[in-house]
Amino acid sequence: MKPSRIVITGVGLTAPNGNSLAEFRANLLKGQAGIERIEIRYMGPQLAGVCHYDPLKYQKKKEVRVGTRAGSISIYCAREALADSGVNLETLPKDRVGIYIGCTEHGNVETENEIYNISKFNYDTKYWSHYHNPRTVANNPAGEASLNLGTTGPAYTIGAACAAGNLGLIHATQMLRLGEVDFAICGGVSESIHTFGIFAGFKSQNALATHEDPHKASRPFDKARNGIVISEGGALYTLERLEDAQARGAKIYAEIAGYHVNSDASDYVLPNPARQAECIRAALKRSGLQPADIHIVNTHATATPMGDIQECEAIRGVFGEGCPDTHINNTKSYIGHAMGAAGALELAGNLPSFDDLTVHPTINVDDLDPQCALPGLVLNQPKKVAKVDTILNNSFGMLGINSTLIVKRFIP
Amino acid sequence: MTKDECKKLVLDIIADIAPDEDLSNVKPDVRLRDQLQLDSMDFLDIVMELRKRHGIEVPEADYMQLASLDSSAEYLTPKFQALAAKK
Numbered sequence: 001m002k003p004s005r006i007v008i009t010g011v012g013l014t015a016p017n018g019n020s021l022a023e024f025r026a027n028l029l030k031g032q033a034g035i036e037r038i039e040i041r042y043m044g045p046q047l048a049g050v051c052h053y054d055p056l057k058y059q060k061k062k063e064v065r066v067g068t069r070a071g072s073i074s075i076y077c078a079r080e081a082l083a084d085s086g087v088n089l090e091t092l093p094k095d096r097v098g099i100y101i102g103c104t105e106h107g108n109v110e111t112e113n114e115i116y117n118i119s120k121f122n123y124d125t126k127y128w129s130h131y132h133n134p135r136t137v138a139n140n141p142a143g144e145a146s147l148n149l150g151t152t153g154p155a156y157t158i159g160a161a162c163a164a165g166n167l168g169l170i171h172a173t174q175m176l177r178l179g180e181v182d183f184a185i186c187g188g189v190s191e192s193i194h195t196f197g198i199f200a201g202f203k204s205q206n207a208l209a210t211h212e213d214p215h216k217a218s219r220p221f222d223k224a225r226n227g228i229v230i231s232e233g234g235a236l237y238t239l240e241r242l243e244d245a246q247a248r249g250a251k252i253y254a255e256i257a258g259y260h261v262n263s264d265a266s267d268y269v270l271p272n273p274a275r276q277a278e279c280i281r282a283a284l285k286r287s288g289l290q291p292a293d294i295h296i297v298n299t300h301a302t303a304t305p306m307g308d309i310q311e312c313e314a315i316r317g318v319f320g321e322g323c324p325d326t327h328i329n330n331t332k333s334y335i336g337h338a339m340g341a342a343g344a345l346e347l348a349g350n351l352p353s354f355d356d357l358t359v360h361p362t363i364n365v366d367d368l369d370p371q372c373a374l375p376g377l378v379l380n381q382p383k384k385v386a387k388v389d390t391i392l393n394n395s396f397g398m399l400g401i402n403s404t405l406i407v408k409r410f411i412p
Numbered sequence: 413m414t415k416d417e418c419k420k421l422v423l424d425i426i427a428d429i430a431p432d433e434d435l436s437n438v439k440p441d442v443r444l445r446d447q448l449q450l451d452s453m454d455f456l457d458i459v460m461e462l463r464k465r466h467g468i469e470v471p472e473a474d475y476m477q478l479a480s481l482d483s484s485a486e487y488l489t490p491k492f493q494a495l496a497a498k499k
Contacts (some may be wrong), residue, residue, distance in 0.1 A: 060432045061431035061432050062429075062430055062431055062432050062449075065429070065431065066453070121464070126463070127460070127463065127464060129460070130453060130456045130457075130460070131453065
């Protein structure tokens with residue numbers, strides 16, 4: 001039996017350089033990055049991508065106080081995606097709505113906050129918050145969204161390191177095809193900038209970016225790249241089976257063409273280009289597409305010296321020289337690495353290319369690293385192209401999880 | 413510390429833990445839960461904030477004493493006074 005066709009019908013997001021798809025896209029085409037210097041506990045000023053959405057647009061003050069930043073981002077993105085989809089939440093069968101949110105990690109922020117809190121009381125644990133457990137359970141971001149929306153279908157997170165944003169969409173596609181739900185809210189979120197641990201961890205790994213100009217700090221493929229800029233953010237989508245979307249006359253952004261997820265099984269942190277290439281090829285196969293059929297490849301590259309080279313090796317191996325219509329870009333150069341939100345945000349930033357036939361560039365490349373000089377790389381200036389019918393989105397993560405998601409122009 | 417001052421301290425705490433609530437007309441003799449959106453976790457917050465801000469301990473068996481502003485003042489004022497006497 002042919003699997004159901006799954007389509008994207010709504011997008012809600014918050015990124016360091018935009019709180020809606022329109023604002024985000026406009027800044028990607030303008031070359032406007034969104035990195036700033038913020039104070040990190042124990043470490044002092046660090047570069048980070050900070051989101052400036054209004055939490056009180058959809059939450060009460062008490063919800064913001066009791067909940068987590070990841071929960072708040074999830075609620076904002078879910079509500080924005082629903083509004084964009086045109087669906088009236090009141091008319092949806094609440095038990096048939098699934099919420100699937102990818103996370104790199106969850107609970108570090110809240111645990112660090114509590115340890116800091118009790119440090120003010122001589123580490124007496126009677127000052128430890130009774131909110132610690134509901135804040136730190138791994139399903140927290142999705143659970144907070146279900147509480148806010150009042151949906152009673154499955155709502156949980158998918159832990160998949162920095163591949164998690166793609167995993168949210170992939171899992172939702174699978175659940176819609178299985179008939180587990182009729183409407184899915186899915187993607188990825190991250191609150192990572194609120195934990196010093198992730199900054200300190202990358203610093204100890206010599207993988208934390210530094211630059212005098214914050215907007216220039218995240219520079220994948222540039223010779224002078226020196227690591228990751230950590231960001232928060234979120235992008236959630238509404239996904240539906242095509243027949244349901246058509247029955248209600250929904251606007252359709254794109255159709256899920258195919259995907260693949262695999263594991264390196266080779267190292268805790270080092271990527272594995274052979275497995276990445278396998279992942280891309282398997283996603284192409286599932287989509288029924290050849291490499292030359294892909295018009296935009298959005299790379300995962302995080303601006304670590306080795307990681308970028310290895311992903312380029314994987315992409316070169318799959319796409320080579322024989323793909324004249326394939327354009328390659330990177331969104332982290334604007335927003336840093338939004339961790340669990342990265343894949344979902346980066347896909348969103350490219351979706352408008354189906355309409356405006358423009359590929360947003362990779363910015364901050366002053367001196368292209370020859371080892372990253374892929375054919376079709378779009379550098380520093382947006383590129384008008386004749387055709388955008390397919391977008392391939394790579395997201396890879398620690399412990400060797402790889403994900404590739406391919407979406408295509410919706411053609412009835 | 414007077415009972416009115418004590419009520420003000422409790423209201424200050426409630427203002428922080430229930431920031432969406434209008435506290436201008438809280439009736440001191442009516443249960444807080446009957447006039448404000450407060451749940452059991454919020455009451456744990458009141459207990460925690462009394463501990464953190466004022467060094468006042470409220471054992472679980474006495475939580476009912478915090479039901480209204482009047483009963484809170486009745487219960488807490490001697491504790492505040494005892495604490496002040498120690499200083």
